Amino acid sequence: MSKGASENATGGPTEMARPYHHGKLKEALIEAALGLAEEVGVEGVTVREAARRAGVSPAAPFRHFPDREALLTAVATEALRRFRLEIDAALQEAKPGDPLGRFRALGLAYIRWSLRNPAHFQIISTGSLFDFERSAVVRDNNAEIIAMVESALAEAATQGLLGPADVRLLQVAGRALVYGFARMVIDRHLPRWKVDASEVPDMAEALLDLFIGLISRRPRSPT
Numbered sequence: 001m002s003k004g005a006s007e008n009a010t011g012g013p014t015e016m017a018r019p020y021h022h023g024k025l026k027e028a029l030i031e032a033a034l035g036l037a038e039e040v041g042v043e044g045v046t047v048r049e050a051a052r053r054a055g056v057s058p059a060a061p062f063r064h065f066p067d068r069e070a071l072l073t074a075v076a077t078e079a080l081r082r083f084r085l086e087i088d089a090a091l092q093e094a095k096p097g098d099p100l101g102r103f104r105a106l107g108l109a110y111i112r113w114s115l116r117n118p119a120h121f122q123i124i125s126t127g128s129l130f131d132f133e134r135s136a137v138v139r140d141n142n143a144e145i146i147a148m149v150e151s152a153l154a155e156a157a158t159q160g161l162l163g164p165a166d167v168r169l170l171q172v173a174g175r176a177l178v179y180g181f182a183r184m185v186i187d188r189h190l191p192r193w194k195v196d197a198s199e200v201p202d203m204a205e206a207l208l209d210l211f212i213g214l215i216s217r218r219p220r221s222p223t
Contacts, residue, residue, distance in 0.1 A: 025054070025056060025060060025061070025063075025064065026064045026074070028054040028055075028056075029047075029050045029051065029054050029061050029064065029065065029071065029074075030071075030074050030075055030078050031054075032049075032050040032051075032053035032054045033045050033050045033071055033072070033074075033075045034075055034078065034079070034119075034120065035053065036049060036050060036053065037075065037119035037120065037122075037123060038117075038119045038120075041119065042072075042119060042122055042123055042126075042129060045068070045071065045072060045075070046068060047061050047062070047065055047067070047068055047071050050071060069129075069130050069131060069134075070134075072123060072129050072130040073130040073131065073134050073135045073138070074135075075120075075123055076123045076124050076129075076130055076135065076138050077135050077137045077138050079117070079120035079121075079123055079124050080124050080137070080138055080141045080142065081137070081141070082113075082117075082120070083113050083117075083120070083124065083141075083145075084141055084144075084145070086109050086112070086113040087106060087109045087110075087113075087145065087148070089109075090105040090106065090108060090109035091105055091106070091109075091148075093105060099151075099152045099153070099155035099156040099159065099161070100152070100156050100161060100212050100216065102148075102152040103149065103152040103153060103156070103174065103212065104208050104209070104212060106145075106148055106149055106152065107174065107177070107178045107208045108204060108205065108208060110178045110179075110182070111178050111181060111182050111204045112201075112204070114182040114186070115182060115185055115186065115200070118186045121182065121186065122186075124138070124142075125179065146171075146175075149171055149174060149175065150171050153167050153170050153171055153174070154167055160217060161216060161217060162215055162216060162217055163215055163216065163217050165215060170215050173211075173215075174211065177207060177208070177211055178208075181203075181204060181207060185200055
């Protein structure tokens with residue numbers, strides 16, 4: 001044991017348990033788990049390893065996270081909070097009264113955040129990793145994001161900007177587009193389609209513009 005480190009009740013050095021004594025153990029464990037997910041993948045996230053990285057004894061986390069699922073639920077909550085910041089910032093740039101511009105901003109924010117945070121994206125988009133209903137924050141934030149997409153397309157339909165397709169179908173198709181493209185990039189499928197990594201940002205915008213162009217009401221040809 002290093003000089004100056006005393007034993008705590010769990011047998012570990014007191015100085016290593018500072019996150020707990022400072023009242024920030026929960027936050028420290030979530031940050032440690034997020035770091036693990038980034039470095040080794042979601043499969044490498046365990047309560048024990050998060051505790052080790054946070055500098056506390058293996059028993060310390062169980063007051064907040066009795067199992068791995070509880071820890072991943074908390075990680076998903078924090079990841080989604082950060083995702084919402086990205087979305088809110090993107091919507092600030094969208095022009096007022098332009099629902100399709102809002103839809104485009106939402107799609108780009110989704111793709112850009114996912115590609116910068118692939119491990120976090122996997123956590124919040126993979127339902128088998130944690131109990132979705134266990135966190136009201138995850139559930140409510142996800143519902144709000146879906147409502148933003150629904151609202152943008154419903155408003156576009158009301159303004160006569162969309163073609164005759166069913167709006168609900170367009171909402172699901174829009175989600176499938178951004179989710180599918182993000183997954184193709186993260187899972188490294190695009191090289192098979194002869195797409196270089198340097199093309200990804202422009203391609204994301206082009207795909208959204210293509211989709212919006214296809215669902216928009218086209219002006220009638222002159223007779």
